[in-house]
Amino acid sequence: MKLKLDKTNYTIAKFQPDFPVPTWFQTDKATFKSITYTDEECSIIMPTEHLDATEAQSIESDWFLLKIEGILDFSLTGILHKIATPLAEKEISIFAVSTYNTDYILMKQANLELAVTTLTTAGHQITT
Template identity: 50%
Template sequence: MELKKIPHRLTVCKVKEISDIDMGAEIYFIGKTDEELSLVCITENTPSDTIERDDGWRGFRIQGTLDFSLVGILAKISGILADHKISIFAVSTYNTDYILVKEENFDRALSILGAEGYTII
């Protein structure tokens, strides 16, 4: 299975309103519930007026389109990283899963996953 590195530094934050988000940005993930409006974005695109923010994330995606019948792909990757004390922030889209780790763990996470048979691109 191939894991493709995202070349950007990322920020996870909470914003006040959807209008604060740059919808023209190359990459962003929005999550809205009755309690919050969360955003993952390229650090340079982080809205200036956030409620909370956590910089210093890097990420990779499982390359290709994953069929909904596939089971355990994210669980396996997160389990491998958990065994090495690397926490993750996962985001899923219709096509695939994205895994974010803190920047200081990024190279080590990819090295560990490479040793476990994943191809890093």
């Protein structure tokens, strides 16, 4: 599987469920950013340097990103499994985000080298 590595430092932040989509999120031109609403929370993921976490209930910083290259058909199965399993065997925690086209996997910056080595050994191709 082809993966694209983004070494940008990302933060995952939790806000109140009624937190309005902030202007700083709307105007940011980051390669990857995500906002998700549930009845329990609003989660925002974006580059740390662009996130205004002053109203956040909780934040987790120091994540990097892997993007699965290409558009994934909804009928495909086991895509995340093929990536998550070798990482889990090395005790590397992931935070996965799926979009209509593909999947993104965030991991802690401290695990960057081990994650790249693990995934490459498992047969995945990683580009920057």
